[in-house]
Amino acid sequence: MKTRDIAEAARRASRSLAGLDRTTKDSILASIAEALENNRDVIFKANREDLAQAEKDNLETPLLKRLGFQEDKLAEVVEGLKALTSLEDPVGRQLDATELDEGLELYKVSCPIGVIGMIFESRPDALVQIAGLSLKSGNAVVLKGGSEASRTNRALFTVISQAAEQAGAPQGWIGLLETRDQITDLLGMDDLIDLLIPRGSNEFVRYIMENSHIPVMGHADGICHIYVHHDADVDQAVKIILDSKTQYVAVCNALETLLVHRDIAPQLLPVLAQALDQAKVEIRGDSNVRHTIPTAKAAVDQDWSTEYLDYILAIKTVDSLDQAIDHINTYGSGHTDAILTQDAQASKRFFAQVDSSSVLWNCSTRFADGFRYGLGAEVGISTGKLHARGPVGLQGLMTYKWQLYGQGQIVGDYSGGGKTYTHRPIEHQKPF
Amino acid sequence: MKTRDIAEAARRASRSLAGLDRTTKDSILASIAEALENNRDVIFKANREDLAQAEKDNLETPLLKRLGFQEDKLAEVVEGLKALTSLEDPVGRQLDATELDEGLELYKVSCPIGVIGMIFESRPDALVQIAGLSLKSGNAVVLKGGSEASRTNRALFTVISQAAEQAGAPQGWIGLLETRDQITDLLGMDDLIDLLIPRGSNEFVRYIMENSHIPVMGHADGICHIYVHHDADVDQAVKIILDSKTQYVAVCNALETLLVHRDIAPQLLPVLAQALDQAKVEIRGDSNVRHTIPTAKAAVDQDWSTEYLDYILAIKTVDSLDQAIDHINTYGSGHTDAILTQDAQASKRFFAQVDSSSVLWNCSTRFADGFRYGLGAEVGISTGKLHARGPVGLQGLMTYKWQLYGQGQIVGDYSGGGKTYTHRPIEHQKPF
Numbered sequence: 101m102k103t104r105d106i107a108e109a110a111r112r113a114s115r116s117l118a119g120l121d122r123t124t125k126d127s128i129l130a131s132i133a134e135a136l137e138n139n140r141d142v143i144f145k146a147n148r149e150d151l152a153q154a155e156k157d158n159l160e161t162p163l164l165k166r167l168g169f170q171e172d173k174l175a176e177v178v179e180g181l182k183a184l185t186s187l188e189d190p191v192g193r194q195l196d197a198t199e200l201d202e203g204l205e206l207y208k209v210s211c212p213i214g215v216i217g218m219i220f221e222s223r224p225d226a227l228v229q230i231a232g233l234s235l236k237s238g239n240a241v242v243l244k245g246g247s248e249a250s251r252t253n254r255a256l257f258t259v260i261s262q263a264a265e266q267a268g269a270p271q272g273w274i275g276l277l278e279t280r281d282q283i284t285d286l287l288g289m290d291d292l293i294d295l296l297i298p299r300g301s302n303e304f305v306r307y308i309m310e311n312s313h314i315p316v317m318g319h320a321d322g323i324c325h326i327y328v329h330h331d332a333d334v335d336q337a338v339k340i341i342l343d344s345k346t347q348y349v350a351v352c353n354a355l356e357t358l359l360v361h362r363d364i365a366p367q368l369l370p371v372l373a374q375a376l377d378q379a380k381v382e383i384r385g386d387s388n389v390r391h392t393i394p395t396a397k398a399a400v401d402q403d404w405s406t407e408y409l410d411y412i413l414a415i416k417t418v419d420s421l422d423q424a425i426d427h428i429n430t431y432g433s434g435h436t437d438a439i440l441t442q443d444a445q446a447s448k449r450f451f452a453q454v455d456s457s458s459v460l461w462n463c464s465t466r467f468a469d470g471f472r473y474g475l476g477a478e479v480g481i482s483t484g485k486l487h488a489r490g491p492v493g494l495q496g497l498m499t500y501k502w503q504l505y506g507q508g509q510i511v512g513d514y515s516g517g518g519k520t521y522t523h524r525p526i527e528h529q530k531p532f
Numbered sequence: 533m534k535t536r537d538i539a540e541a542a543r544r545a546s547r548s549l550a551g552l553d554r555t556t557k558d559s560i561l562a563s564i565a566e567a568l569e570n571n572r573d574v575i576f577k578a579n580r581e582d583l584a585q586a587e588k589d590n591l592e593t594p595l596l597k598r599l600g601f602q603e604d605k606l607a608e609v610v611e612g613l614k615a616l617t618s619l620e621d622p623v624g625r626q627l628d629a630t631e632l633d634e635g636l637e638l639y640k641v642s643c644p645i646g647v648i649g650m651i652f653e654s655r656p657d658a659l660v661q662i663a664g665l666s667l668k669s670g671n672a673v674v675l676k677g678g679s680e681a682s683r684t685n686r687a688l689f690t691v692i693s694q695a696a697e698q699a700g701a702p703q704g705w706i707g708l709l710e711t712r713d714q715i716t717d718l719l720g721m722d723d724l725i726d727l728l729i730p731r732g733s734n735e736f737v738r739y740i741m742e743n744s745h746i747p748v749m750g751h752a753d754g755i756c757h758i759y760v761h762h763d764a765d766v767d768q769a770v771k772i773i774l775d776s777k778t779q780y781v782a783v784c785n786a787l788e789t790l791l792v793h794r795d796i797a798p799q800l801l802p803v804l805a806q807a808l809d810q811a812k813v814e815i816r817g818d819s820n821v822r823h824t825i826p827t828a829k830a831a832v833d834q835d836w837s838t839e840y841l842d843y844i845l846a847i848k849t850v851d852s853l854d855q856a857i858d859h860i861n862t863y864g865s866g867h868t869d870a871i872l873t874q875d876a877q878a879s880k881r882f883f884a885q886v887d888s889s890s891v892l893w894n895c896s897t898r899f900a901d902g903f904r905y906g907l908g909a910e911v912g913i914s915t916g917k918l919h920a921r922g923p924v925g926l927q928g929l930m931t932y933k934w935q936l937y938g939q940g941q942i943v944g945d946y947s948g949g950g951k952t953y954t955h956r957p958i959e960h961q962k963p964f
Binding site: 114115116118119198200204206211213214294295309310313315333336339340342343344347425429444447448449451452453455456457458459460461462463464466467468472473474484485486487489490491499500501502503504505506507508509510511512514515521523531532 | 546547548550551630632636638643645646726727741742745747765768771772774775776779857861876879880881883884885887888889890891892893894895896898899900904905906916917918919921922923931932933934935936937938939940941942943944946947953955963964
């Protein structure tokens with residue numbers, strides 16, 4: 101099928117999806133979960149073929165691990181689909197309500213965005229997760245997975261779309277793209293795709309952002325900072341820095357640059373250097389840092405804007421809170437930044453002026469995550485400032501519309517016609 | 533000043549603006565209002581020069597009227613600035629709050645977007661309105677007004693920026709661009725401008741949307757529909773159609789296409805034709821319509837996607853509610869669409885499936901407006917589906933950030949370290 105036909109079918113399907121009630125959507129989700137379990141053999145076989153090919157192609161071990169889709173991953177995605185059925189319907193929530201005049205009632209109501217374009221690398225479990233999130237939120241979805249996982253994705257897609265349509269989902273609500281050219285097609289379809297969600301490497305996400313006029317939700321870099329203020333508790337600081345840097349180095353909310361107030365550097369740095377050394381973290385520091393930690397490498401300008409995703413930490417001393425804030429706003433990526441201090445006033449300034457999606461006080465940057473934030477299923481993390489920001493749950497797939505219920509009212513009666521607006525808040529639920 | 537210097541100054545100023553408290557912002561707004569009144573002579577003189585030039589250039593009367601900025605307009609903008617000071621601070625609102633664990637509290641808090649790029653045609657009063665909205669919402673702003681109003685804009689800008697900075701606004705929080713080349717510069721500054729708000733003709737807005745990677749809030753077309761279902765009250769329908777079409781023809785929420793169910797066409801169309809004729813509205817109809825209204829012109833395909841902004845109405849008969857919904861989703865602009873019916877079920881389907889920012893039942897399309905919706909000062913109307921949709925008030929200039937208050941917590945303790953998340957809703961206000 102041509103990309104445009106797939107996207108048009110998704111657009112058509114999105115109209116009916118928007119009107120499906122919760123019971124229908126939840127029973128479709130249950131049918132998908134059941135079908136995935138019933139078709140495990142076909143799916144596992146396709147995945148073994150992908151894995152065999154990947155080994156032939158000498159894919160690295162972490163990539164191979166992400167590519168695998170066997171019993172444990174199946175159990176996980178089935179669990180995820182079941183969890184979705186227990187969530188309230190995100191569609192039709194009354195966000196605001198105002199009486200404009202007697203019998204003229206305005207409601208702001210949540211509704212699906214429309215058609216989501218989801219482009220992800222390897223991980224076939226992402227396909228199931230996104231299919232489920234889209235359906236629950238009433239959005240149609242066009243998916244493109246990594247080519248290494250093509251057989252697994254095809255198998256999962258076939259099972260999901262057949263099961264869903266048999267259970268009442270509109271035809272074409274989920275579409276699968278299978279070639280690289282189709283990504284290029286997709287990026288140009290402003291008229292059919294409402295939102296792109298790319299998941300993958302920084303380069304990959306940046307490529308998507310720079311090559312489409314469709315809004316993109318996601319993040320390229322995660323250059324996260326911790327600033328240690330002069331009055332910080334040294335033991336606590338070391339513990340938090342270590343967790344932020346080493347608890348999982350390959351993720352976007354891991355610490356990359358540490359800023360240390362010069363007055364606390366003499367106390368903090370020697371203890372920290374020892375702890376980092378034990379954790380096998382390489383230090384790249386400015387001249388002040390290297391004065392105290394002679395084993396540290398010299399940091400170059402490039403280090404302040406590098407996301408290592410590795411056992412490397414850049415450390416810089418600063419003269420003031422303002423300099424720290426300025427550094428973060430200059431070199432950071434607007435993802436997650438923390439301040440360690442006993443001083444609520446300093447923290448308040450940091451919270452107000454650091455222009456990042458998450459700002460943290462006296463805790464690890466690793467907390468910035470949809471699951472830990474209690475958002476339920478995570479759609480992604482957005483460093484954009486419009487629509488959704490930071491860890492994004494199901495709400496990130498919703499928009500709203502204004503619904504006005506009248507009884508024949510016309511504007512002429514209110515513009516010089518003698519009637520006036522009441523603009524009273526409405527307490528009751530909307531009529532339907 | 534170079535465009536980039538202006539934008540960089542605005543970016544720097546935006547950091548301090550984000551931290552200003554309500555009292556300071558309101559006193560700056562009051563100072564601006566006072567300064568505008570004190571400098572009325574300079575402003576009026578600049579405006580008279582713009583008007584004289586415009587008459588020499590043979591500008592059309594409606595444009596001349598929009599260009600004028602004398603006593604009445606001054607009174608209006610001063611009133612607007614004062615109204616802003618009575619509004620709650622939109623910054624720092626607690627949107628959500630969750631305890632992740634004892635002593636680890638997460639708050640979702642409203643904050644400014646950052647730097648707004650505002651490009652508008654003629655109307656100098658828009659400059660004052662946007663300056664005020666930006667300041668109140670803690671955003672820096674870079675403005676480009678119409679060249680016809682260049683002297684007035686320069687005078688207003690000088691008075692506003694001087695008064696604001698004397699009253700405590702950070703230097704450079706408002707910037708003025710004065711040449712067409714500077715618009716091109718601005719459209720390329722993804723790194724400094726967070727949001728573009730264009731106000732002007734469809735072509736102008738579409739040009740901005742197609743020539744920048746910066747998110748744009750606004751609307752190009754307003755192709756609004758009314759669908760008359762077979763059971764509608766004919767007299768009420770005529771009244772609503774007339775108001776929607778003729779109450780003010782040159783605006784984006786005016787009716788452009790009427791869809792009539794074929795079963796009610798024989799009763800509705802003759803009465804309607806007479807009323808439209810009296811109001812001097814030209815009808816362009818399909819063959820069914822012309823059968824009943826012989827004086828109607830023939831509608832061509834182009835008519836279904838034309839925003840007339842004039843005394844012209846396209847009328848089409850449809851066989852069903854579904855066909856009406858389909859027509860609106862195909863030819864509409866996602867702005868405002870209404871259904872006239874006694875049947876709540878039909879209206880419910882229409883509300884769910886019509887993909888527009890405002891959907892209306894039994895009332896005029898002209899109600900879709902920020903003032904009538906009770907949103908206070910209107911930033912604009914957005915037909916985009918992300919961030920803000922439909923009439924947009926001050927909230928459209930806000931985003932949010934996640935603020936996490938800890939006491940030394942690290943993720944390691946929760947990942948196999950024995951601690952678990954509580955994820956309890958928080959009832960109290962955030963610490964600061």
